[in-house]
Amino acid sequence: MKQHELAAFFSQIADLLEYRGDNPFRIRAYRRAAQNLENFSGDLAHLAQAGRLRELPGIGADLADKITEYLSTGAVAALERLKRTTAPGVLELLEVPGLGPKTAKLLTERLGISTVHQLEEAANAHRLRRLPGFQEKKEQNLLKGIEILKKGRERMHLGIALPLARELLRSLQRVSGVTRISTAGSLRRMKETIGDLDLLVASTSPARVMQALSRLPLCARVLASGTTKSSILTPDGVQVDVRVIKPDSFGAALQYFTGSKEHNVRLRELAIRQGLKLNEYGVFRLKTNQRLGGREEADVYRALGLPWIEPELREDQGEIDAAKAGRLPRLVDAKDVRGDFHIHSTWSDGSNQLEELAREGAARGYDYLAICDHSQSLKVAHGMSVARLRRQMEQIRALNRRLRGFRLLMGAEVDILTDGSMDYPNDVLAELDFVIGSIHSGFSQSEATLTRRLVSAMRNPYVTLIAHPTGRLMGQRDPYAIDLETVFASAAETGTALEINAFPRRLDLCDTAARRANALGATLAISTDTHSLDQLDNITIGLGVARRAWLEPRDLLNCRPLNRLLEWIARKRAA
DNA sequence: GCCGTTTTCGGCCCGACTGTTTTCAGTCG
Numbered sequence: 001m002k003q004h005e006l007a008a009f010f011s012q013i014a015d016l017l018e019y020r021g022d023n024p025f026r027i028r029a030y031r032r033a034a035q036n037l038e039n040f041s042g043d044l045a046h047l048a049q050a051g052r053l054r055e056l057p058g059i060g061a062d063l064a065d066k067i068t069e070y071l072s073t074g075a076v077a078a079l080e081r082l083k084r085t086t087a088p089g090v091l092e093l094l095e096v097p098g099l100g101p102k103t104a105k106l107l108t109e110r111l112g113i114s115t116v117h118q119l120e121e122a123a124n125a126h127r128l129r130r131l132p133g134f135q136e137k138k139e140q141n142l143l144k145g146i147e148i149l150k151k152g153r154e155r156m157h158l159g160i161a162l163p164l165a166r167e168l169l170r171s172l173q174r175v176s177g178v179t180r181i182s183t184a185g186s187l188r189r190m191k192e193t194i195g196d197l198d199l200l201v202a203s204t205s206p207a208r209v210m211q212a213l214s215r216l217p218l219c220a221r222v223l224a225s226g227t228t229k230s231s232i233l234t235p236d237g238v239q240v241d242v243r244v245i246k247p248d249s250f251g252a253a254l255q256y257f258t259g260s261k262e263h264n265v266r267l268r269e270l271a272i273r274q275g276l277k278l279n280e281y282g283v284f285r286l287k288t289n290q291r292l293g294g295r296e297e298a299d300v301y302r303a304l305g306l307p308w309i310e311p312e313l314r315e316d317q318g319e320i321d322a323a324k325a326g327r328l329p330r331l332v333d334a335k336d337v338r339g340d341f342h343i344h345s346t347w348s349d350g351s352n353q354l355e356e357l358a359r360e361g362a363a364r365g366y367d368y369l370a371i372c373d374h375s376q377s378l379k380v381a382h383g384m385s386v387a388r389l390r391r392q393m394e395q396i397r398a399l400n401r402r403l404r405g406f407r408l409l410m411g412a413e414v415d416i417l418t419d420g421s422m423d424y425p426n427d428v429l430a431e432l433d434f435v436i437g438s439i440h441s442g443f444s445q446s447e448a449t450l451t452r453r454l455v456s457a458m459r460n461p462y463v464t465l466i467a468h469p470t471g472r473l474m475g476q477r478d479p480y481a482i483d484l485e486t487v488f489a490s491a492a493e494t495g496t497a498l499e500i501n502a503f504p505r506r507l508d509l510c511d512t513a514a515r516r517a518n519a520l521g522a523t524l525a526i527s528t529d530t531h532s533l534d535q536l537d538n539i540t541i542g543l544g545v546a547r548r549a550w551l552e553p554r555d556l557l558n559c560r561p562l563n564r565l566l567e568w569i570a571r572k573r574a575a
Numbered sequence: 576g577c578c579g580t581t582t583t584c585g586g587c588c589c590g591a592c593t594g595t596t597t598t599c600a601g602t603c604g
Contacts, residue, residue, distance in 0.1 A: 025577080028576085033577090058577065059577085060577050061576090098601095103601075103602090114600070133600080137593085137595085141593085143593085226593090229591060241604085257604085265589095266588095268589070269587080272588080279588085280590075280591095350598075427588090
């Protein structure tokens with residue numbers, strides 16, 4: 001995961017070059033490279049050794065050298081040089097929303113400001129008004145920006161963003177004159193964390209929508225308000241951007257505001273090469289300005305000679321080439337899901353009885369749920385002794401005798417102990433239908449040790465699925481150190497599935513890792529890690545990750561009907 | 576700094592909103 005630090009370095013280079021007024025296209029090249037590194041899920045060091053860095057999009061000779069330099073020294077000299085020769089504090093100042101490179105230059109050169117704290121003092125003392133083009137309003141806006149920065153513009157996870165968006169959509173839907181409404185932006189693309197919420201409204205009377213928006217209980221402050229675009233802040237400090245569009249160009253606007261930015265840039269480049277222009281109002285011929293479409297999103301893609309591309313794929317990660325070649329994946333969908341594997345009940349730390357879970361699973365149209373309560377070592381979660389596990393199995397068998405067209409699988413989430421052995425002996429595991437292997441202890445072991453633990457669990461014939469393979473908890477705990485390439489290869493080799501844990505703070509594997517695992521031949525499974533009935537809904541979030549990973553139904557274990565699932569498990573046990 | 580169905584040189588996406596302006600620069604997405 002070194003590429004994240006490197007991406008940050010490239011991004012800092014871009015910021016500093018921008019401050020210095022360098023060539024904007026050079027700056028963009030750094031930003032694009034940073035973005036691509038952020039999304040890259042392979043093994044950077046391996047690619048570098050093979051001399052194949054330039055195969056990465058946006059990486060040419062110069063940036064390939066800088067990557068190599070970083071991999072061997074842990075630093076990029078060009079960045080260090082820029083930092084040394086640029087006024088101190090520039091990178092910190094640029095963090096303030098609304099403060100860009102030009103303003104930063106004024107602040108550092110005219111007033112010698114080098115920290116956000118100094119900026120705040122200067123603004124409060126009205127010293128900024130001495131600057132050209134500065135009056136009271138700009139001073140206040142910078143103070144507001146500092147306030148937002150201090151609150152921490154922390155991105156929210158989908159578990160928060162989705163319900164909030166649903167509530168806003170419901171409210172705006174009721175405004176008269178509104179004909180269509182949709183989320184856009186990173187939420188529609190189902191990115192794991194969301195910065196601002198983007199909403200799109202088709203209406204013939206924009207003013208009414210903007211007025212209604214400012215009066216919502218969820219509107220704590222109006223940040224900006226124009227005729228077609230407004231931004232508000234919710235009481236929890238979430239920024240919501242709302243665009244009102246004429247119904248005739250709703251599709252073009254939806255395409256435009258769904259992004260990603262990188263995807264859109266590629267599309268507009270493609271348009272220019274065809275003598276076309278693409279903007280949020282539609283696709284136009286450059287010469288005549290004749291409009292070729294824009295009411296539906298598909299119109300936009302069609303005008304560029306492409307099939308419609310699913311929002312989750314729009315990250316400039318090969319989807320445009322795939323679309324051109326007619327090789328877009330048939331992404332997994334909610335209706336493909338036949339069951340859920342990682343379900344806790346009152347037997348360990350869940351809050352629902354087996355029977356309630358069975359009823360709910362059947363009501364959702366699933367064929368099966370695997371009950372996987374914790375194993376004996378995990379005392380904090382009321383892990384089950386072998387005796388209790390067997391009593392639970394007895395109860396599940398009894399329940400299954402009464403169920404028609406639905407089955408509870410007898411499973412367990414079994415700790416992978418610090419020495420790599422399983423928390424139940426193999427003869428007990430053999431009695432279960434479904435075995436999850438999980439790491440819940442020894443997070444700080446070395447990469448080699450943790451990787452060995454996972455691999456030895458996968459070599460156990462009874463282990464069907466590795467849960468939350470990296471152990472990360474967004475905002476709380478970093479992933480523990482494991483060699484993902486080795487783990488993925490081992491999963492493929494042993495016929496062990498890897499989980500896409502759909503708990504909003506986990507999303508583990510994440511999209512890029514899941515895509516890589518699939519590329520290396522591993523089978524995946526979306527499971528919700530449910531501890532109470534409503535958490536079964538998180539399957540939607542897991543589906544988002546799977547779709548962003550380009551997964552098709554055949555790549556996912558829980559898209560298989562029961563008999564095929566049981567065959568898959570049996571095959572590993574026999575081998 | 577990258578890149579090639581217009582190119583190995585000369586291009587490189589597009590528009591809205593704000594504030595301070597009488598026509599535009601800065602910032603953002």
